[in-house]
Amino acid sequence: MTRRFTGWHMTALLVGFFAIVIAVNFGMAWTATRGFGGVVVENSYIASQDYNRWIDEQRREDALGWKAVVSRDADGRLVIETRGIPADAVVVAHLRRPLGPPEDRTVALVRSGPASLRSPGTESGRWIVRLEASADGKHWSHEARVG
Numbered sequence: 170m171t172r173r174f175t176g177w178h179m180t181a182l183l184v185g186f187f188a189i190v191i192a193v194n195f196g197m198a199w200t201a202t203r204g205f206g207g208v209v210v211e212n213s214y215i216a217s218q219d220y221n222r223w224i225d226e227q228r229r230e231d232a233l234g235w236k237a238v239v240s241r242d243a244d245g246r247l248v249i250e251t252r253g254i255p256a257d258a259v260v261v262a263h264l265r266r267p268l269g270p271p272e273d274r275t276v277a278l279v280r281s282g283p284a285s286l287r288s289p290g291t292e293s294g295r296w297i298v299r300l301e302a303s304a305d306g307k308h309w310s311h312e313a314r315v316g
Contacts (some may be wrong), residue, residue: 206308208245233309234253235251235254237249238299239298239300244291245293246287249287252310257304261276261301262300264292264299265296266296267314268295276290290313296315300313
């Protein structure tokens with residue numbers, strides 16, 4: 170005996186299909202909101218007004234010739250090898266998580282050589298590291314990813 174395909178079967182198929190689509194959409198929206206830590210800029214119009222100033226600042230920083238390479242040592246501490254940055258420069262590292270719940274940290278770096286800096290503690294996991302150096306009225310910044 171063969172069963173007939175009725176309106177009830179079609180209704181069940183449609184309800185099941187849309188239930189799956191809605192569940193996937195809610196799941197993706199939940200994942201997206203948990204993975205993004207917040208606003209990139211508060212007001213995009215105001216940010217656009219500062220764009221040329223930011224470009225000029227970056228050109229001035231590039232002209233200094235200061236460089237840095239960020240890595241980790243065997244203990245998981247940040248290691249920053251610098252080139253051209255004066256030994257008396259104040260260097261600070263601002264860390265933020267690229268994914269997941271927002272977590273920001275500022276780390277005071279310790280000199281471990283004339284061109285080497287280390288974080289005093291273990292900074293495990295993935296981080297976006299923003300280095301800021303100041304010396305003799307000059308300012309420089311660099312961003313790197315570790316992890």
